[in-house]
């Protein structure tokens with residue numbers, strides 16, 4: 001297979017970016033805009049020499065999926081060959097949402113060897129995103145508060161984004177207009193010049209907290225915008241002077257209003273600050289949280305001691321405290337750790353310290369970031385050998401890696417469930433129930 005080849009392909013599995021993938025004599029051909037179940041014509045753009053993988057551009061749809069529809073969002077290139085300035089945030093939206101869930105499940109089975117059963121649906125198909133990080137690009141007088149097209153740094157508009165909560169979409173529109181009118185200079189990552197880099201919006205379903213992330217101080221954006229913006233109930237400012245993609249910069253400064261939103265998750269009120277983590281879709285995440293603190297039959301765990309690793313906003317800590325006499329959270333991000341009343345500490349160091357003190361909990365709950373727990377934390381968990389271990393993960397790849405270590409060292413996977421946390425995207429959340437083979441009930 002070579003660049004330029006025109007192939008007729010039967011796409012049979014969903015790829016990691018929401019594209020259709022077809023296996024051709026041992027090579028996996030990824031076709032953005034095509035979906036599993038479709039026959040397409042696609043032109044090879046790149047064939048890897050290192051891996052059995054190729055990327056091809058959708059040329060024509062020979063046999064469309066019966067659940068295909070025009071993408072509901074006008075900015076999207078979902079279901080078509082990529083368009084440079086289109087938004088690629090929701091690549092599955094040209095399919096009915098129930099079919100999206102079936103394809104995600106099938107991909108977990110085929111690509112990861114995991115079968116969680118039917119995905120738990122999101123209560124909201126649109127407007128579900130309560131936390132949205134936008135990238136500020138454009139030119140003086142024409143500021144864009146949007147995103148990058150997938151796999152590139154080409155700016156894409158996200159005006160009236162349909163998956164963002166309506167309060168966030170309105171606040172982003174207002175910021176875009178105000179930044180343009182006030183001649184705020186968007187940051188230019190190629191030269192490192194400019195002012196406003198990112199805008200991070202969070203909502204509690206009514207109010208909006210906006211964090212402006214600028215490249216340096218002083219910042220005209222931080223000085224001028226707060227007086228012009230009417231929608232956010234709080235505006236904070238953080239300086240990120242690094243050249244990478246990290247959004248979180250220096251400790252935030254409050255520019256106006258309240259620095260905190262209180263979001264109710266699974267009945268637990270959670271305070272979220274300017275740079276604090278908030279599940280993007282809390283309404284489905286709370287279903288996963290409830291499962292994370294219960295056994296695989298749905299009965300809440302109880303006992304003397306539980307550890308809550310990667311505790312973040314503390315929802316699971318609060319839920320666990322309903323059933324356990326003592327719950328010890330662990331969190332590395334200082335803002336979140338302070339809110340939990342603990343010192344910031346990485347999970348690996350926390351587990352080593354607890355183990356040295358001879359403290360073995362009945363249950364360890366883990367909700368690691370995208371990269372998963374990794375070998376060092378898994379090795380500590382194996383050494384701790386708590387009877388029950390429950391993991392919530394937003395990355396099937398990372399979960400498979402962590403499970404491989406844990407299952408090879410005494411843990412058995414009792415159940416797996418998946419949640420459609422971000423409809424129209426390939427993302428999902430997983431909860432895994434494990435028990436220690438020697439100590440489990």
Ligand SMILES: C[S@@+](CC[C@H](N)C(=O)[O-])C[C@H]1O[C@@H](n2cnc3c(N)ncnc32)[C@H](O)[C@@H]1O
Nearest residue numbers: 277310311312313331332333346347367368369
């Ligand atoms: C997916 S979030 C889970 C948050 C939490 N369960 C919640 O609902 O808010 C992952 C959390 O792990 C924290 N974290 C990342 N790496 C860590 C580490 N090595 N040790 C402990 N916490 C870590 C992050 O700061 C973040 O709060």
